[in-house]
Structure formats: structure tokens, C-alpha cells
Amino acid sequence: MRVEKPPTPFNTTEFLRAASSIGITTSVAMRLAEGLYVNGFISYPRTDNTVYPSTMNAKEIISLFLKSEFSEHAKTLLKTKLVPTKGKKETTDHPPIHPSSLVPRDQLKEDEWKIYELVVRRFFATFAGETVWKTLKVLIDINGENFKANGARLVDAGWRGYYPYNKPEDRILPVLEKGQKLHVSKIELLDKETQPPSRYGQGRLIKLMEDLGLGTKSTRHEIIGKLYSRAYVHGNPLQPTKIAMSLIDSLEKYASTITEPDMTKKLEEDMDNIAEGRTSEDSVVEESRTMLEAVFKDLSANKDQISQMLKEGVHEDKILGKCPLCNSDIIVRRSRKGGRFVGCTGYPDCTFLLPLPKTGQIIVTDKECEVHKLYHIKIINKGRRPWELGCPQCNFEQWQKTQQKKQT
């Protein structure tokens, strides 16, 4: 038997993590949650609290959903004692995020509904029972070699019945008896390699920032948003650009204190201490001034080396591959008039050229075109989905074809 305890109430970090795991980026999730809050559908979404206050009337909130698409869930829950789970952090500023009124699906946009539903389902799940799995471990001996199979079967859905996100796979094994002889129907030999640890998605990153004391519930998603808008990262899971790598490399080398979480963490703690009257504003300002002066001293002493490393990073971010005419690097270039194009570093001897769109931020990804061996390009326009332009050569050839069609 394996028992899974119901999840704890949503604080901002856990909420953003859950939203990210269903495919809504943290900054969008925060914006949607704020909209739902302003309209009175959910409680205030910026909170560290993971314990419902004793003044909260759970029965009343759950009863709101008796005439909704969650009516079955509400009915079942209302028959129980309604004892909620508790998280580790208890604060008094705001309750954990929970629904505060009923809104039907057709009155919200698709993404708004997803967020609202997530909050409602999480709220229900915190009052539900444990999920129980029956686990089965089978050892099979084939010619003296041991093989094993693990399986599980859902015995009691418990809270997962209310909160059906990220469900572990239900690997069902047939009924087996000890000592039973089985027939080997197929033998497969697999070749596998150890995989590197996976990249951080936005949700995991926010959790990590919380653990390291970086940022606050209100700023963490904004910090991540800034990394995107300054082209230090792209995609989700986040991938660093070359300029981001050289920025970190050069700072680690020449001003390592600002790359460590300690300094930022200390300042965030000081802010809390000021807010709660444990320390004075003046002493914190004085202390951070001393810290920053030390950092600036390092930075200005190594100004030239840092700028050199950054220049190299910026340059590498623009390299798309080798020129088909002369084999020099081809890069993203700017024309005198401010336009952009793909050009050869062998210019003026080589005049290889490909066009690029006029607007949007150009990100060179690490995906390569199999035909032209050029890195794929992504165009980011604020507030819009990134445009996967792909290989600039393929894209250009495609464009030429459509132009020819228009002419004939």
C-alpha cells in the first residue's frame, strides 16, 4: 500500500508552481489570479500563508459550489468533517489562496477559468482524504537472471479525485501468484544513456528562489519575467542565452559576491525586519551601502575584462553557423538604417545575405537545421507568443517560393 497525503493550501509559490505545471507561465498566472481577485472570485493571491485561519468558514465556501459543475465534489465533501491540511508557514497577513465566490465557466476566458478551476480544486483537495494505492513488486527469474516489475493500482482516489493534475501513471499488473510460471513472449535489449538533470521550469525555479530567500512572493515572477525580456533566457524550461552565460562567468570571476544568493537574501531579510520594526531603516541603508561599495569597487577595477567577456557573449549569441559561400561565421547584423539581416563576417569579400523580420527580439536557439546547419531563430514580440521562424535559409527559400507563385 502506498498512501499520498492531500496537498497543503496554496501560497503564492505553490500556486505558481501548480499553474506552471499545467502550462501557464508564472507571470501570466499571477496576472490572471490578480484579475480573479479584483473581481472577487478568489482571495488575495500574494501570500506566504499555508494555514487557513480559524475564522474561515469552509462549509460556506464549499456550499457555493453545490449548484456548479463541481456540485458532486461539493456534495461529497460536505458529508465529511472538513478538516483541512496545514502547510509549514503560518502568517496573519492574508489567508492561503482560496475561492471566494462562484463564477461559471462561460463567464471567464479559457486561461482565467483554468486558474480559477485550479484554485477551486486545490481548495477541495485540502479537505479531502488520502489517496491510497496498492503497490505490487514482482520479481521474475529468467534463466537465473533477475527481472523486476513495479505496479500500482488506485484503491481510493481520495484527494486526487478532486485534484486530477499530474496524476502518476497507474501501471496495472495482472493478478499473479507466488511461484507462478510465466511465459517469456519477447526479449528486447535497450541501449540507454544517463540523462543530465533536467532544466528548471518556471514553477520549480520559483520554489528554488523561495528556498534560497531570493525575491518575495510579489517579485519572484517579475524577476523571471525580466530575465526573459532582457534575453538572458528563452523557452520554458528556461534556457540561458550565451550573453547570460558570459555575464555570470565574468561576474563570478570579477565580482563573485553578487552572484551568490547570500547578499540578496540578506537584503530581503532586512526588508522584513524593517517592516516588523526589528531594525531601523538607517542601519540597513548603511549596511547595504557598504556591501554595494565593495561590489562596485570590484566591478570598476575589472571593467575592461568584464566588457570584453560580455562582448564575446553577445557575439556568440548572434552566430548562426558557417557561411555556405566562404565558410566564415554568419551572424545577425544590423544595417546602418537600423534593419536586421543575416550576414557573413567575411564581408566585404563575401556578400552572403538573408533577410530577417523588422521587429521583435531575435533569439538564436540551439536547435540546428539539418540541411543548412544553421541554428533556428525565434522572434519574441512583447505580449505575443514567440514566433518560431526556424532556419533562416529555409524560411527565405519558402518565402521565395510563395513570391514566385504570386507572379505566375
Ligand SMILES: [Zn+2]
Ligand atoms: Zn561568406
Ligand SMILES: [Zn+2]
Ligand atoms: Zn535550413
